[in-house]
Amino acid sequence: MNIIKKFSLGLLISLFLTISANADKIRIGTEGAYPPWNSKDASGKLIGFEVELAWTLCRYIRQQCEIVEQDWDGMIPALIMRKFDAIMAGMSITAERQKAISFSQGYADEVASLAVMKGSDLEGISTSEGINLTKKTGAVKKDLKTLTSALAGKTVCTQTATIHQNFLESGDVGKIKVRTYKTQDEVNLDLASGRCDVALAAAVAFTDYAEKSGKPVVLVGPTFSGGAFGNGVGVGIRKDDTELLKAFNKAIDKARKNGDISRIATKWFGFDASM
Amino acid sequence: MDFDLMISSFPKLLNATLITLKLLSVSLIVGLILGILFSIMRINKNPIINKFAYGYSYFFRGTPLLVQIFIIYFGLGQLEFIRSSFLWIFLKEPYWCAIIAFSLNTGAYTSEILRSAFETIKPGLIEAGKSLGIQSKIIFFKIQIPIAIRQSLPAYGNEIILMLKGTSLASTVTLMDLTGVAKYIISTTFKPIEVFIVAGGIYLFLTFLIHNFIKFLEKKYSF
Numbered sequence: 366m367n368i369i370k371k372f373s374l375g376l377l378i379s380l381f382l383t384i385s386a387n388a389d390k391i392r393i394g395t396e397g398a399y400p401p402w403n404s405k406d407a408s409g410k411l412i413g414f415e416v417e418l419a420w421t422l423c424r425y426i427r428q429q430c431e432i433v434e435q436d437w438d439g440m441i442p443a444l445i446m447r448k449f450d451a452i453m454a455g456m457s458i459t460a461e462r463q464k465a466i467s468f469s470q471g472y473a474d475e476v477a478s479l480a481v482m483k484g485s486d487l488e489g490i491s492t493s494e495g496i497n498l499t500k501k502t503g504a505v506k507k508d509l510k511t512l513t514s515a516l517a518g519k520t521v522c523t524q525t526a527t528i529h530q531n532f533l534e535s536g537d538v539g540k541i542k543v544r545t546y547k548t549q550d551e552v553n554l555d556l557a558s559g560r561c562d563v564a565l566a567a568a569v570a571f572t573d574y575a576e577k578s579g580k581p582v583v584l585v586g587p588t589f590s591g592g593a594f595g596n597g598v599g600v601g602i603r604k605d606d607t608e609l610l611k612a613f614n615k616a617i618d619k620a621r622k623n624g625d626i627s628r629i630a631t632k633w634f635g636f637d638a639s640m
Numbered sequence: 641m642d643f644d645l646m647i648s649s650f651p652k653l654l655n656a657t658l659i660t661l662k663l664l665s666v667s668l669i670v671g672l673i674l675g676i677l678f679s680i681m682r683i684n685k686n687p688i689i690n691k692f693a694y695g696y697s698y699f700f701r702g703t704p705l706l707v708q709i710f711i712i713y714f715g716l717g718q719l720e721f722i723r724s725s726f727l728w729i730f731l732k733e734p735y736w737c738a739i740i741a742f743s744l745n746t747g748a749y750t751s752e753i754l755r756s757a758f759e760t761i762k763p764g765l766i767e768a769g770k771s772l773g774i775q776s777k778i779i780f781f782k783i784q785i786p787i788a789i790r791q792s793l794p795a796y797g798n799e800i801i802l803m804l805k806g807t808s809l810a811s812t813v814t815l816m817d818l819t820g821v822a823k824y825i826i827s828t829t830f831k832p833i834e835v836f837i838v839a840g841g842i843y844l845f846l847t848f849l850i851h852n853f854i855k856f857l858e859k860k861y862s863f
Binding site: 557 | 717734830832
C-alpha cells in the first residue's frame with residue numbers, strides 16, 4: 366500500500382513538473398503528414414517548411430517553442446482545447462475556420478491542383494492555367510463548366526476537412542463523388558492504386574509524392590485560388606489569445622523582411638511560395 | 641454545450657447508422673459461416689486440417705483489426721497482380737474491403753467460441769447417442785451442434801458487441817459509417833464533444849438492443 370502511495374505521489378509530482386515546465390513555452394501544432402509543408406523523416410523527427418519556419422518565428426518572438434504532432438482532422442478542436450497554442454499545418458485562412466479561431470497574416474501561398482495518373486482520360490482537359498474563384502468572371506465560369514463535365518462520374522479523392530473538400534462539395538463543379546481520407550499520404554496511395562480517378566490537394570503535395578515514389582502522377586487542369594481556397598496559409602491561434610497573435614504577426618513581418626520565409630520556402634518547395 | 645448541434649446532427653448520424661448496421665450484419669453472417677466451418681475443422685483429427693484452422697484463428701485473433709483492414713485495403717491495393725485480377729472488382733471498393741476484414745476477423749473469434757463449446761459437451765451425451773444406435777452424423781447435427789450453439793450464446797453475444805464497435809474502423813478506409821459521419825460533422829463544426837456524445841449514445845443503444853436480444857435467446861433455449 367505504502368509503495369502504491371509513494372508511486373502515485375511521485376507520478377503526480379512529475380506530472381505537475383512537466384506541466385509547469387511547459388507553461389511558458391509556445392506549443393505549435395502540426396500534422397507531420399503533408400510534405401513538403403510538414404512531415405517526418407525516417408527517424409520520426411518533424412521536418413518541412415513549416416517546422417523550420419516555426420523555429421525561425423520563435424527566434425523572433427524570443428520565446429521557447431515546442432512542436433506538437435496532431436492528426437489533421439482534430440487540429441482545430443485540439444487548439445481550442447489548449448493541447449497547443451498555435452497551428453502551423455498548411456492551414457489556409459478561410460471564413461469558415463475564422464468562425465472558430467483567429468489567423469495571423471498569411472506566410473505562404475498554397476496552390477491547389479487536380480492530379481491523375483499518367484494515361485488518364487482527364488490528361489487532355491483544356492482550361493486556363495489558373496483560376497481565381499473570388500471573382501467568377503466568364504472565363505472562370507467556362508473553366509468550371511469544363512471541369513464539371515470532365516469530373517462527372519469520376520471518383521474524386523481528397524483529404525478530409527480541407528479547403529479542397531469544401532471546394533469539391535461546394536457545387537462549383539457539379540455534384541460529384543467525393544471520397545475523403547484522413548491523410549494526404551492515403552490519398553496518394555489510392556490515386557496510385559487506381560481507386561481514385563482524380564485527386565485534389567496542394568500541387569506540391571503531388572509533385573513531392575511523384576518525385577519520392579517514382580509514380581507517374583501528373584497535374585491536370587487549372588491551379589485554384591480564392592473563394593473556397595481561402596487567402597493563403599497562416600498561423601491559427603485561439604480567439605482570446607490576442608497577445609500571441611500580435612507576436613506572430615510581428616515575427617512574420619520580420620521574417621519576411623529578412624528574407625527568411627522566401628529562403629525556407631525555396632528550400633522545401635523548389636520555388637518561392639512565400640507571401 | 642451546443643444542444644442545437646446535437647439535435648441537428650442526430651438525423652445525419654442515424655442515417656449513417658444504417659451503414660454501420662449493414663456492415664455489422666453482413667460480416668456477422670459471413671463470419672458465422674466461416675466460424676462454423678473452421679470450428680469443425682478445429683475439432684477434426686487430421687493434423688493438416690486442424691493446424692490450418694488453428695493458423696487462421698491465430699493470425700486474425702493475434703493482430704489488430706485496424707492492421708487487418710489496412711493490409712486488405714492499402715496493402716493489397718499496392719500489388720500489381722491483384723489490381724489486374726478479378727479480385728480488384730471487390731478490393732477496389734472500400735465497402736468490400738471492410739466486409740472482408742470484418743468477416744475474417746469475427747470468423748476467427750467465432751470459430752474459437754464454437755470450438756470451446758464443442759469441447760464442453762459431455763462425452764456421455766455422445767456415447768448415449770451411440771449406444772442407441774444413432775449414426776454419428778446425426779449425433780453431430782442433432783446433438784453436438786445444437787448444444788454447442790446454446791453453450792456459445794453468451795460468448796457470441798459479446799462478440800457481436802465487439803464487432804459493432806469494430807465497425808467504427810470502417811471510417812479509416814473512407815466509409816461514411818456512424819463514426820465516419822461523426823468525424824465529418826466535427827471537421828466542419830470543430831465541436832467534437834457534442835457530436836461524439838450523440839454518436840456514442842447511438843452505439844450504446846445498439847449495444848443495449850443486442851444484449852437484450854441475446855438474453856432473450858438464452859432464456860428461450862435454456863435447459
